[in-house]
Amino acid sequence: MSSRHPFDLSLTLVTDAALCGERGVAAVVAEAVAGGATIVQLRDKLASTEQLLEQVAELAGVIDGRAALVVNDRLDVVVAARERGIRVDGVHLGQSDAAVLAARDALGPDAIVGLTANTRAHLDAVARLPRGTVDYLGVGVIRPTSTKPDHPPALGVDGFAVLAAATDVPCVAIGGVGAADVPELRRAGAAGVAVVSAICAAPDPRAAAAEFAARWAASAGIEADGGSPTASGAPRPAGGVPRVLSIAGSDPSGGAGIQADLKSIAAVGGYGMAAITALTAQNTRGVRGVHVPPATFLADQLDTIADDIEVDAVKIGMLANAEVIDTVAAWLRRIRPPVVVLDPVMVATSGDRLLDPDAERALRDLLPLADLVTPNVAELAVLADAEPATTWAGVIAQAETVSAGFGVRVLAKGGHLDGATAPDALVDAAAATIVEFDGERIATTATHGTGCSLSSALATLRASLGAWEPAVAEARRWLRESLRHGESLAVGGGHGPVHHFAGLWSRGGLATAPTPAEVEAEWWAEIADVRRAIDELPFIRALADGSLPRTAFEEYLAQDAHYLRVYSRTLAEASRLAPDAPAQAFWAAGAQRCLDGELALHRDRLHDLRGPRDQRARPFEPNAANTAYLDHLVASGSRGGYAELIAAVLPCYWIYDDLGRRLVTGGFGPEALSPEHPYADWLAMYGEPAFELATRQAIDTVAAVASRATPAVRARMLRAFRRSAEHELAFFAAPWPADRIEVDA
Ligand SMILES: Cc1ncc(COP(=O)(O)OP(=O)(O)O)c(N)n1
Numbered sequence: 208m209s210s211r212h213p214f215d216l217s218l219t220l221v222t223d224a225a226l227c228g229e230r231g232v233a234a235v236v237a238e239a240v241a242g243g244a245t246i247v248q249l250r251d252k253l254a255s256t257e258q259l260l261e262q263v264a265e266l267a268g269v270i271d272g273r274a275a276l277v278v279n280d281r282l283d284v285v286v287a288a289r290e291r292g293i294r295v296d297g298v299h300l301g302q303s304d305a306a307v308l309a310a311r312d313a314l315g316p317d318a319i320v321g322l323t324a325n326t327r328a329h330l331d332a333v334a335r336l337p338r339g340t341v342d343y344l345g346v347g348v349i350r351p352t353s354t355k356p357d358h359p360p361a362l363g364v365d366g367f368a369v370l371a372a373a374t375d376v377p378c379v380a381i382g383g384v385g386a387a388d389v390p391e392l393r394r395a396g397a398a399g400v401a402v403v404s405a406i407c408a409a410p411d412p413r414a415a416a417a418e419f420a421a422r423w424a425a426s427a428g429i430e431a432d433g434g435s436p437t438a439s440g441a442p443r444p445a446g447g448v449p450r451v452l453s454i455a456g457s458d459p460s461g462g463a464g465i466q467a468d469l470k471s472i473a474a475v476g477g478y479g480m481a482a483i484t485a486l487t488a489q490n491t492r493g494v495r496g497v498h499v500p501p502a503t504f505l506a507d508q509l510d511t512i513a514d515d516i517e518v519d520a521v522k523i524g525m526l527a528n529a530e531v532i533d534t535v536a537a538w539l540r541r542i543r544p545p546v547v548v549l550d551p552v553m554v555a556t557s558g559d560r561l562l563d564p565d566a567e568r569a570l571r572d573l574l575p576l577a578d579l580v581t582p583n584v585a586e587l588a589v590l591a592d593a594e595p596a597t598t599w600a601g602v603i604a605q606a607e608t609v610s611a612g613f614g615v616r617v618l619a620k621g622g623h624l625d626g627a628t629a630p631d632a633l634v635d636a637a638a639a640t641i642v643e644f645d646g647e648r649i650a651t652t653a654t655h656g657t658g659c660s661l662s663s664a665l666a667t668l669r670a671s672l673g674a675w676e677p678a679v680a681e682a683r684r685w686l687r688e689s690l691r692h693g694e695s696l697a698v699g700g701g702h703g704p705v706h707h708f709a710g711l712w713s714r715g716g717l718a719t720a721p722t723p724a725e726v727e728a729e730w731w732a733e734i735a736d737v738r739r740a741i742d743e744l745p746f747i748r749a750l751a752d753g754s755l756p757r758t759a760f761e762e763y764l765a766q767d768a769h770y771l772r773v774y775s776r777t778l779a780e781a782s783r784l785a786p787d788a789p790a791q792a793f794w795a796a797g798a799q800r801c802l803d804g805e806l807a808l809h810r811d812r813l814h815d816l817r818g819p820r821d822q823r824a825r826p827f828e829p830n831a832a833n834t835a836y837l838d839h840l841v842a843s844g845s846r847g848g849y850a851e852l853i854a855a856v857l858p859c860y861w862i863y864d865d866l867g868r869r870l871v872t873g874g875f876g877p878e879a880l881s882p883e884h885p886y887a888d889w890l891a892m893y894g895e896p897a898f899e900l901a902t903r904q905a906i907d908t909v910a911a912v913a914s915r916a917t918p919a920v921r922a923r924m925l926r927a928f929r930r931s932a933e934h935e936l937a938f939f940a941a942p943w944p945a946d947r948i949e950v951d952a
């Protein structure tokens with residue numbers, strides 16, 4: 208605030224005769240000043256000059272120096288009032304009202320001269336004025352308000368903060384401001400707030416003003432920081448845990464709707480409440496039915512909450528029809544919660560429109576009442592009146608159109624586009640800003656309720672962090688962690704829910720199941736020493752450079768043929784034990800492949816190498832390593848069932864695939880690629896794409912089971928897997944006696 212003036216800008220009451228009603232403007236002003244209003248701005252667009260002069264005289268008497276008195280628009284009235292000896296402190300002028308230079312000239316250096324500013328160009332113009340011309344800027348609207356139907360696009364608190372930071376003239380926030388906004392506006396750099404309806408229309412104007420004043424005083428000292436840290440390190444709002452209301456539909460399967468919202472709000476540190484707009488009958492595979500209770504009952508739920516509880520943030524989800532939407536809109540206009548996030552649920556994943564044309568129209572009217580909308584690609588296209596965007600640039604362009612058209616901030620979401628990344632962007636046409644957030648796409652089927660969860664987490668985090676950018680960054684971090692662990696919950700056979708508490712549980716010491724990707728990485732690392740030892744075996748080195756003696760290779764193939772015959776049976780057993788048809792089919796196909804492809808090739812090669820007579824002459828004996836390995840496979844199935852059996856069969860896929868590919872592609876040196884290599888065609892079999900694909904499926908199948916298993920079962924699976932890897936090492940070592948290794952039974 209300018210040090211020239213002793214004026215306190217913290218709470219301006221802007222008068223409105225209609226809202227003051229029968230009580231009269233003077234009575235409301237008297238109460239408001241008693242409650243703590245520091246400036247009274249007489250604003251009456253309908254009064255004549257004479258009527259305004261009478262009102263100025265009356266208000267000056269009522270205020271009696273306990274607050275400053277200014278007049279809206281009418282410099283001439285202020286000059287005339289002063290000529291009559293009435294104490295009036297200054298004028299508030301808009302961009303199209305009298306010039307501020309003229310006002311300063313007419314009223315002198317000690318008067319208050321306020322000016323409306325809501326764009327960068329306005330600030331630039333103020334900066335060109337002589338210093339001290341303007342005492343404060345009225346910056347708004349913070350959110351849409353019916354009190355001033357011709358208001359400019361809403362800035363939101365963030366837009367206000369951007370402007371306030373760009374000028375050294377004190378900024379007063381105006382437009383749709385309620386008492387609950389005070390801390391965050393003060394944190395955003397406000398020198399004060401200016402309100403009409405929140406005081407003029409209040410049943411008790413003194414109490415209303417007192418609440419503003421108390422909140423202003425309570426938030427002293429928070430201007431520069433981001434809120435006090437909580438024990439866990441995350442900032443929390445000045446008022447403590449944010450109370451967040453979800454207005455949405457019910458999903459009895461718990462992954463979406465209010466159930467997801469309540470979990471999300473709790474997971475990111477809020478107190479969740481829910482007013483139910485509709486009941487659905489759904490699971491992870493789809494929606495079977497919707498029941499919409501009367502909108503009057505929704506109104507009852509909303510009013511009952513607001514009558515008792517201060518709502519710090521609202522998340523709006525499924526709104527079934529136009530009546531429900533109008534009910535929510537009317538409630539928002541009356542209560543004016545400080546944070547409103549609207550997830551415009553309009554288009555199903557299938558592409559079907561969920562709202563009838565009337566409801567879509569009503570939803571468009573709701574948009575300007577929100578601080579942030581979070582449409583998916585299809586919903587964004589409906590709001591932008593365009594075809595769904597297919598590129599990220601297209602999504603951003605549509606988000607700009609929607610943001611400008613509806614005067615609302617948009618979170619553009621790239622999750623439904625194709626591509627390796629899943630970007631989001633905060634698009635604010637009023638502030639002319641686009642903030643992008645990027646990150647790898649998370650491969651998971653657990654995507655049910657992602658939009659609900661993100662929007663409710665955003666509402667909560669916006670209330671506690673005080674600004675959108677950090678709220679989006681933190682909500683994304685949390686959601687990505689929840690997505691990564693969703694499959695471990697094993698809920699439903701369709702698209703399962705995200706694991707809302709994954710981060711919380713692991714930080715709190717509760718066992719959180721690893722994701723399949725984590726299982727894969729952990730298990731591969733677990734056998735790193737065995738893999739290294741296999742690479743260093745003289746047998747493998749000689750196989751790679753083609754110097755392996757024929758007798759050793761022959762012995763190896765004979766052992767391998769026997770191994771594969773029994774291995775095929777263990778895969779058939781895995782197929783028998785498999786819990787679902789895809790897994791059953793996969794293991795059965797593996798068993799078949801062993802017999803048809805690999806066994807046949809080995810028989811042919813053995814035939815080539817030895818000749819049929821030779822083969823008959825030398826009866827086959829499985830070596831000790833082979834027998835031990837096969838015993839382990841059979842025992843794993845009979846002792847540990849499906850989970851342990853598939854863990855035990857995995858190294859045969861994985862190690863051969865890795866080794867085969869490196870042998871073929873020269874991973875062991877250029878000799879491996881030589882056309883003269885005596886075993887080239889045999890090696891090529893393990894480098895084939897079909898084998899690579901089968902290996903990928905085997906890893907995914909086993910990792911998914913391990914990720915969902917209890918910790919004890921997962922540990923047994925890992926033991927069986929490691930033991931098989933050790934048997935692989937012994938198996939490779941066996942053909943050359945010098946290499947032989949024994950594995951404990
Ligand atoms: C404190 C404060 N800020 C802004 C305004 C709006 O003034 P203006 O833009 O001239 O619009 P009208 O109020 O005249 O319609 C204000 N009155 N007070």
Ligand SMILES: Cc1ncsc1CCOP(=O)(O)O
Pocket residue numbers: 221347348352353354355358381382383384401402403404405
């Ligand atoms: C006069 C004015 N100028 C910008 S918004 C506004 C009215 C604010 O009224 P309310 O506090 O009821 O939203």
Ligand SMILES: [Mg+2]
Pocket residue numbers: 279280299300301302304
């Ligand atoms: Mg004006």
